[in-house]
Amino acid sequence: MNNLPEKEYFASGHNACRGCGPAIAMRWIAKAAGDNTVIAHATGCMEVISTLYPYTSWKTPWIHSAFENAGAVGSGVEAALKTLYSKNRPNVLMIGGDGSTFDIGFQALSGAIQRKHNFCYVCYDNEAYQNTGYQRSGATPKYARTTTTPYGKVVHGNDTWQKPMPLIIAAHGAKYIATASVSNVVDLYNKVKKGLEIPGPAYVQVQTPCVPGWGINQASTIQVAKLGVETGAYPLYEIEGGKVKMTRKLEKLVPVKKYLELQARFRNLSEDEVKEFQSRVRYWYKYIESLESKGKVFP
Amino acid sequence: MKKGLKFNIGGIIDEPGNSVETKKDGWRVHKPEVDYDKCTKCGVCAMFCPDGAIFKDKNGNYKWDLDYCKGCGICAQVCPVKAIIMKEEEK
Ligand SMILES: Cc1ncc(C[n+]2csc(CCOP(=O)(O)OP(=O)(O)O)c2C)c(N)n1
Ligand code: SF4
Ligand code: SF4
Ligand code: SF4
Ligand SMILES: [Mg+2]
Numbered sequence: 264m265n266n267l268p269e270k271e272y273f274a275s276g277h278n279a280c281r282g283c284g285p286a287i288a289m290r291w292i293a294k295a296a297g298d299n300t301v302i303a304h305a306t307g308c309m310e311v312i313s314t315l316y317p318y319t320s321w322k323t324p325w326i327h328s329a330f331e332n333a334g335a336v337g338s339g340v341e342a343a344l345k346t347l348y349s350k351n352r353p354n355v356l357m358i359g360g361d362g363s364t365f366d367i368g369f370q371a372l373s374g375a376i377q378r379k380h381n382f383c384y385v386c387y388d389n390e391a392y393q394n395t396g397y398q399r400s401g402a403t404p405k406y407a408r409t410t411t412t413p414y415g416k417v418v419h420g421n422d423t424w425q426k427p428m429p430l431i432i433a434a435h436g437a438k439y440i441a442t443a444s445v446s447n448v449v450d451l452y453n454k455v456k457k458g459l460e461i462p463g464p465a466y467v468q469v470q471t472p473c474v475p476g477w478g479i480n481q482a483s484t485i486q487v488a489k490l491g492v493e494t495g496a497y498p499l500y501e502i503e504g505g506k507v508k509m510t511r512k513l514e515k516l517v518p519v520k521k522y523l524e525l526q527a528r529f530r531n532l533s534e535d536e537v538k539e540f541q542s543r544v545r546y547w548y549k550y551i552e553s554l555e556s557k558g559k560v561f562p
Numbered sequence: 563m564k565k566g567l568k569f570n571i572g573g574i575i576d577e578p579g580n581s582v583e584t585k586k587d588g589w590r591v592h593k594p595e596v597d598y599d600k601c602t603k604c605g606v607c608a609m610f611c612p613d614g615a616i617f618k619d620k621n622g623n624y625k626w627d628l629d630y631c632k633g634c635g636i637c638a639q640v641c642p643v644k645a646i647i648m649k650e651e652e653k
Pocket of ligand 1: 400
């Protein structure tokens, strides 16, 4: 822990809920960004709770962007910095929630990668549009109850599985892709730092439980995120040079039921639904793991 | 804003990290209390505090800044030696 910066770049006094997972991630993302970085941040919980005018929690130059265009704003910043600085050029960090990244801001991010800008995009994944009252997004797991996917007699929560976003980004030819969990902030810090250091587009996606959106105890955020990793529901890996590497190998997957039962959004799941959830988790974990032995699988 | 400029070009905040001016102690229902006899100074609590309310002092002891602690209880939950307990705030 000795080489981690003590200095905080994400100040106290922000307005996140008690026990907010994304707020913990912001502290470590900001530490990785440090002094010489410009941040373009799409709206969403972390933007709203950190910049209630005239206050800001950011100590790094920071620009608000609309919901859909952190990728475009960051691209413009990067192009400007390229002409303004010949050495010691500041890094560009883009931040978006899962709604912003998987759905609304996807085309701006996609274009930024295709144009090969030099940036790191961090998606903090709380698995729904939480800021506007917990609506489903392209990152919401199947059977999760949200305000737009209620659990009733006919409809049993959300009816789609998450988009495999890190692989979609990898297929674009990004230079570095990583998944992370807020239950391991050192790993998160290192991956964001690596994403900023590697020239070209990089993408880091970190799972961050949301207290009211997931219906979890406010003290259990880290425990839930840890189970997300240990059950295989959120596999941790990196893709560099087109090669997949598991950064947390699981000898055995903890039964996913242990993860689901801590979250009110999964209350009411039938035994069959838990079984389906389990086989989906196992399938994806094994699939990603199988890519590791295949060498270069992405451009 | 410059005189004569008709429109505000956007909200500019030129005091980095000034959210520290807005204390959050009023949000708290439970307060963390540390048993320093048990504490091993590992720093795990500080790592995971969403509000950055735990810091290391000059002697390497972890201290709580109750102006910003919202009382979520994460620090108590993650402490490996269970040195922190959450106590109901006195009114
Ligand atoms: C074009 C547009 N549509 C809708 C909104 C309203 N809005 C603001 S934040 C938000 C949800 C953000 O979801 P996500 O990106 O997952 O971040 P989270 O709030 O979950 O952290 C929405 C729908 C907006 N600001 N702009
Ligand atoms: S709604 Fe969720 S993500 Fe938003 S501030 Fe609260 S805990 Fe954090
Ligand atoms: S986590 Fe517990 S043992 Fe470690 S520094 Fe905090 S109070 Fe002390
Ligand atoms: S109770 Fe929550 S906000 Fe208060 S110090 Fe502990 S982790 Fe931080
Ligand atoms: Mg979200």
